[in-house]
Amino acid sequence: MTTLPTVLVTGASSGIGATYAERFARRGHDLVLVARDKTRLETLAARLREASGVTVDVLPADLTQPADIGAVETRLRDDARIGVLINNAGMAQSGGFVQQTGESIERLITLNTTALTRLAAAVAPRFVQSGTGAIVNIGSVVGLAPEFGMTVYGATKAFVLFLSQGMHLELSPKGVYVQAVLPAGTRTEIWDRAGIDVNTLSDLMDVEELVDAALVGFDRRELVTIPPLHVAARWDTLDGARQGLLSDIRQAHAAERYLAQD
Numbered sequence: 440m441t442t443l444p445t446v447l448v449t450g451a452s453s454g455i456g457a458t459y460a461e462r463f464a465r466r467g468h469d470l471v472l473v474a475r476d477k478t479r480l481e482t483l484a485a486r487l488r489e490a491s492g493v494t495v496d497v498l499p500a501d502l503t504q505p506a507d508i509g510a511v512e513t514r515l516r517d518d519a520r521i522g523v524l525i526n527n528a529g530m531a532q533s534g535g536f537v538q539q540t541g542e543s544i545e546r547l548i549t550l551n552t553t554a555l556t557r558l559a560a561a562v563a564p565r566f567v568q569s570g571t572g573a574i575v576n577i578g579s580v581v582g583l584a585p586e587f588g589m590t591v592y593g594a595t596k597a598f599v600l601f602l603s604q605g606m607h608l609e610l611s612p613k614g615v616y617v618q619a620v621l622p623a624g625t626r627t628e629i630w631d632r633a634g635i636d637v638n639t640l641s642d643l644m645d646v647e648e649l650v651d652a653a654l655v656g657f658d659r660r661e662l663v664t665i666p667p668l669h670v671a672a673r674w675d676t677l678d679g680a681r682q683g684l685l686s687d688i689r690q691a692h693a694a695e696r697y698l699a700q701d
């Protein structure tokens with residue numbers, strides 16, 4: 440019987456991460472759960488051990504702190520049982536661009552982009568060497584929508600999408616699966632944590648529905664999984680237009696519309 444890979448989930452103490460942990464435990468995967476709240480992680484771990492009979496390790500870490508990021512990097516590098524990284528930990532933003540402070544920007548970007556990238560970079564070489572492994576990066580539809588007015592948060596999520604597409608091009612030929620998951624509004628604690636009253640929001644997706652849909656994309660080895668997008672061709676058209684734009688980049692000279700008129 441083949442041994443299932445262990446799954447390391449960041450942001451596993453609540454919401455999307457906790458649901459990923461439950462779903463992979465139900466599939467029989469051992470787990471490593473990462474977040475700051477050790478008590479919540481231990482409670483979830485005990486429940487999953489009882490419900491699914493899997494091994495669940497808890498690795499408390501604040502992924503805005505370099506030393507803690509380093510500890511999770513070390514686990515990813517050294518624990519050969521880990522074959523799946525769910526890069527999920529993240530936070531949203533409150534307030535507009537001019538309300539952001541240096542500290543709020545630093546925290547948001549460190550968690551949503553720096554930590555996510557460092558953890559992927561920590562495990563990717565081992566996955567490439569083994570010719571297998573999966574990295575799931577949780578982005579957001581907000582990363583496609585400056586209109587939503589969450590400029591710094593959305594920029595971090597646009598980063599996650601681009602990073603995932605680049606990782607896919609570099610790593611999939613070496614046997615490593617990369618998935619970008621783009622949820623839209625989903626009923627989790629992220630809203631309250633960001634100071635947004637979740638009860639003022641309508642039509643939020645249930646977190647179980649979101650994760651189950653994302654796992655359908657995972658099982659299909661889809662690169663970009665957008666569970667709330669009901670017309671799949673929209674993504675194909677957008678990405679095709681992007682590639683079409685690139686084919687019209689002729690960098691040797693400025694385009695005629697930019698040439699000074701005599």
Ligand SMILES: NC(=O)C1=CN([C@@H]2O[C@H](COP(=O)(O)OP(=O)(O)OC[C@H]3O[C@@H](n4cnc5c(N)ncnc54)[C@H](OP(=O)(O)O)[C@@H]3O)[C@@H](O)[C@H]2O)C=CC1
Nearest residue numbers: 450452453454455475476501502529579624625627628629
């Ligand atoms: N909910 C939504 O509408 C959407 C969410 N997303 C993305 O989904 C991901 C998960 O968010 P979601 O489940 O909704 O939100 P939650 O707030 O419910 O979960 C966030 C998780 O991240 C952890 N976390 C927060 N800060 C840190 C930190 N500094 N270090 C380590 N872990 C941390 C939290 O645990 P702890 O506090 O214990 O550290 C928690 O487990 C995020 O990347 C988010 O951007 C994307 C689109 C939509």
Ligand SMILES: N[C@@H](C=O)C(=O)O
Nearest residue numbers: 531579581623624629
């Ligand atoms: N996390 C949500 C916004 O705060 C989202 O990405 O939709």
